[in-house]
Amino acid sequence: MSLRARISEDLKTAMKAKDTLRLSTLRLINAAIKDRDIALRGEGEDREMTDVEITAVMSRMVKQRQESARAYEEGGRLELVERELDEIKVIEGYLPRQLSDDEVDAAIAATISELEASSIRDMGRVMNALKTQFTGQMDFGAVGPMVKSRLS
Incomplete structure (x- = not known):
């Protein structure tokens, strides 16, 4: 099963389970993937992203959330830090294991x-x-x- 299909299936499961955090994070992932697909079409490439490209998009999403969490922590917004860290956990569930x-x-x-x-x-x-x-x-x-x- 491709990464894109796995995300779509998990999105449906999260909807049925009413898991709001997972659902919103998976929707963000889907939006980022669709944005990149549209950008590829704009560049003249008539194809969907590969799993490797989707992994790269999600890696960037993790980095963005880590930076946001640091900024929120410096600003004393601990509830937002927690939200960003929870989103990171969901996204990392789709990324390959980090090498030691x-x-x-x-x-x-x-x-x-x-x-x-x-x-x-x-x-x-x-x-x-x-x-x-x-x-x-x-x-x-x-x-x-x-x-x-x-x-x-």
Whole structure:
């Protein structure tokens, strides 16, 4: 079952169960997916997003909610922080398992050796390969500096 179909089925289940938090979060996910589908059509691509692309959209949604939670916490709006964190839990239920630090290190080392990357000029190729293989499984904001230090 595709990720899109799984989200749709879970949306129906949440409606029947009257699970308002899950329902609203799944509706937000669906809206983000549809927005991206429309953007693809606007770019001349007549296709639906793949599961990998949907995973990337949901990863961005998690990051947005983490930033919002930090801002709400700084502003003393703890009820909104809790809401954002609850939404993150729902979204993460559809994302692949996050790799541990050791697994990330191993993936970086394997990709560098596989691509025979030897200098900082190869960083783009290494990052693209990692993003292709591990979308949603690692934080590429943190991985970038790790790759850079290995290639320097």
